[in-house]
Amino acid sequence: MSPSELAYDRRRLRQWLAGDARADGVARRDMLRLLAAAGLTAAAPAALASPAAAAGAAPAAVDGTAGSTRVAASAPGIVKPLPEEWFTVRGTNAETRFAALAGTGLHTPAERFFVRNHTSTPVLDADSWTLTVRGDGLHRAKPAEFTLDDLKRLPVTTRTAFVECAGNGRSFFTSQQGQAVTGTAWTLGAVGTAEWRGVRLAEVLRRAGLSHRAVDVMPVGLDAEYVTADGTNLGHVRRPLPVSKALDDVLLAYEMNGEPLPPDHGHPVRVLVPSWVGIASVKWVGDIEVSARPLYSPWNTDFYRLFGDAHPAGGSAPLTRQTLKSAFELPWEASVPAGVERRLTGRSWSGAGAVTRVEVSTDGGARWHPARLHDTPRRASWVRWSADWRPAAPGPYTLLARATDTTGRTQPDTTVPNTQGYLFDAVVRHPVTAV
Numbered sequence: 001m002s003p004s005e006l007a008y009d010r011r012r013l014r015q016w017l018a019g020d021a022r023a024d025g026v027a028r029r030d031m032l033r034l035l036a037a038a039g040l041t042a043a044a045p046a047a048l049a050s051p052a053a054a055a056g057a058a059p060a061a062v063d064g065t066a067g068s069t070r071v072a073a074s075a076p077g078i079v080k081p082l083p084e085e086w087f088t089v090r091g092t093n094a095e096t097r098f099a100a101l102a103g104t105g106l107h108t109p110a111e112r113f114f115v116r117n118h119t120s121t122p123v124l125d126a127d128s129w130t131l132t133v134r135g136d137g138l139h140r141a142k143p144a145e146f147t148l149d150d151l152k153r154l155p156v157t158t159r160t161a162f163v164e165c166a167g168n169g170r171s172f173f174t175s176q177q178g179q180a181v182t183g184t185a186w187t188l189g190a191v192g193t194a195e196w197r198g199v200r201l202a203e204v205l206r207r208a209g210l211s212h213r214a215v216d217v218m219p220v221g222l223d224a225e226y227v228t229a230d231g232t233n234l235g236h237v238r239r240p241l242p243v244s245k246a247l248d249d250v251l252l253a254y255e256m257n258g259e260p261l262p263p264d265h266g267h268p269v270r271v272l273v274p275s276w277v278g279i280a281s282v283k284w285v286g287d288i289e290v291s292a293r294p295l296y297s298p299w300n301t302d303f304y305r306l307f308g309d310a311h312p313a314g315g316s317a318p319l320t321r322q323t324l325k326s327a328f329e330l331p332w333e334a335s336v337p338a339g340v341e342r343r344l345t346g347r348s349w350s351g352a353g354a355v356t357r358v359e360v361s362t363d364g365g366a367r368w369h370p371a372r373l374h375d376t377p378r379r380a381s382w383v384r385w386s387a388d389w390r391p392a393a394p395g396p397y398t399l400l401a402r403a404t405d406t407t408g409r410t411q412p413d414t415t416v417p418n419t420q421g422y423l424f425d426a427v428v429r430h431p432v433t434a435v
């Protein structure tokens with residue numbers, strides 16, 4: 001979290017306390033958590049204080065159901081086929097198998113791209129779809145409306161970017177670090193990189209009459225309202241973005257890899273927020289609120305913050321950029337022939353900057369060798385890499401890959417835990433057997 005992002009979060013809380021922020025659907029206990037996070041609890045209005053809030057009950061898992069299965073070839077609510085050799089189905093979500101990315105190129109084919117759905121993919125008609133942009137962060141009282149044709153007439157921008165779930169790698173908190181976390185037990189395949197084509201959100205906001213008073217922009221999805229396991233309706237998937245990010249590199253994307261967006265990835269239009277946690281990239285967007293006051297939704301209060309012993313009492317600031325990761329394009333517990341040289345391939349990516357260096361170890365981390373990079377390092381994208389290896393003798397081996405990005409950060413050996421298992425960035429220990 002950069003100082004400016006922290007400052008932004010604190011400023012929002014002060015505005016909320018002064019009655020200048022809106023928090024539709026955010027429970028008081030969540031606001032108290034925010035206040036505590038920013039060290040502002042002393043200033044909280046007395047009416048908000050309650051013992052239940054102070055106790056700060058652990059939030060329920062929101063990142064999908066925890067169940068996983070290796071056999072299912074379909075997930076409830078996902079439209080595209082999910083062949084078992086490409087996907088692991090986890091509740092309403094489908095994780096890409098990294099081995100299925102071998103040879104796929106920089107851009108992940110839409111057919112193999114992971115799907116993270118809170119509910120079900122809605123099948124929307126592009127011809128009758130409209131986008132409404134409204135709110136007191138616009139000059140005019142009347143909302144602006146755009147059809148898909150309207151958007152396509154605006155200047156076109158194409159951008160390569162990964163979309164990655166904040167919970168990607170979550171299962172390794174448990175399997176490598178022995179920590180209990182809530183949420184979907186992803187391995188490393190809740191990520192994909194595509195070429196997205198659309199119009200800059202900045203362009204649409206400008207045409208809608210963006211005022212200098214605007215501070216937050218909140219895209220809302222047209223999929224069904226999300227009801228948690230305990231029966232709480234959290235409303236439509238939505239998460240505010242600061243105007244600074246909205247005006248920077250965010251797209252309203254209507255194409256993925258040169259084709260109209262497929263239903264599961266947001267057809268006809270999704271928000272694409274490069275480098276940030278996947279939840280920011282709202283699919284099936286139908287409405288964007290532009291607000292002169294800070295906005296809150298459960299997706300930037302209870303969820304997508306870091307909670308736990310190592311974090312502020314009320315949770316960290318809302319998550320923004322993704323972290324640093326690497327993965328081998330090999331099945332877990334793969335069998336490889338002993339005594340034969342083979343080419344190990346994989347990918348590394350970072351939300352903080354381009355990946356500039358990758359090292360590989362084939363002996364559990366005793367010795368490291370530089371991998372060859374096959375892509376020009378670019379921010380918001382991943383790099384493909386390879387390293388040659390000849391397992392000398394039959395037996396078990398542990399493969400490791402460790403990336404460094406342009407900020408100078410290298411993947412650590414362990415990740416500081418958080419209760420919801422977000423932003424795992426430690427080096428993953430990949431078991432293989434030479435036979």
Ligand SMILES: Nc1nc2c(c(=O)[nH]1)N[C@H]1C(S)=C(S)[C@@H](COP(=O)(O)O)O[C@H]1N2
Nearest residue numbers: 114115116117118165221237278281282283
């Ligand atoms: N409307 C809507 N947008 C959404 C979601 C959702 O359930 N509904 N899931 C979010 C999450 S948590 C992630 S990680 C990404 C996943 O994008 P993908 O399914 O295209 O891979 O979409 C985000 N946008």
Ligand SMILES: [Mo]
Nearest residue numbers: 165166278279
């Ligand atoms: Mo996600």
